[in-house]
Amino acid sequence: MTERSRRRPWLAALLALVVSGLGHAYLRRWARALGWYLAVTAAVVAFVPESAISGAFAGDPPAVREVAPAAAVVGASVIDAYVVALRNNRAYERERGETGATDATDSTDDGTANTTTAASAETTAGDGTVRCPACGKETDPAVDFCQWCAEPLGDADGA
Template sequence: MTDRSRRRPWLAVLLALVVSGLGHAYLRRWARAFGWYVAVTATLVLVVPDAAVDRLVAGDPPPIADIAPAVLVVAASVIDAYVLARRNNREYERDKRTKAGATSERVTSGTAPERADTGASTGQTDPGASTGRTDTETLTDRSDRSTVDDGGDVEAVSCPHCGRETDPAFDFCQWCAEPVDE
């Protein structure tokens, strides 16, 4: 799952308690959601006695021994939803730190690894190479450029956020998904 976002573990738990599998659906774990729904339903149909289900529906508390298997399966589903939400959030934070580290690495080195050969391929030179400016100022100059003429009919738009060239057909950067003002 590459498109991560933060999830609320308490909401996943609450949804898993309301309807089995719903907490996993909130986490976008569709196969697990279906699997937990089937597991709870199968436990209720195959393991829990019909008399206990009838008493529960009528509002009378059935003997705990009769409904214990269903309670255990629901508890396992709730715990699984909570653990998955926490794991998702840890991976989201790790990805966020990795992206922040890559961004700070680009700022300190002055060039993005993906754009290392753009000066040679377009005939342009590094604006900070002969002026003695710092790497941060050079990177700022690169991101301030709004268009780059590559000799063709279409001018490529440079993203003001990440500095990469974007497709002029889009009004957002396909690399960082930030809007590109024309």
């Protein structure tokens, strides 16, 4: 449903460290970005003393134990952004592996073989799914074109 692209895990982690939620926004995980931003804000409001906050703004660094709860939440956000980026890249590689083949033969559950070529009009797997030969995404078998890239799925003359 969404177009994936490779992301840099180190950049997602760095952005999450700089501004809470920014690493997740880079990964286009909007709800997760908002959630981490709110979690860090809540940790600061609930656990960091106001004197430490005002002292930090005045140039007096607070004690580590005063900001440790907020720092722990920020650390968890950084780790989460890194892991989500790695998972995104693995999913991207899997998608490319599925659609990258131009000539393949695989067997179905009933023992028959499905041969797909780049020139075939459509690819029907043993489980009834139809894949577009142009983009490789699953399409609706009830229509004669790919809803993702608008390429026709069947031969125009019906042969």
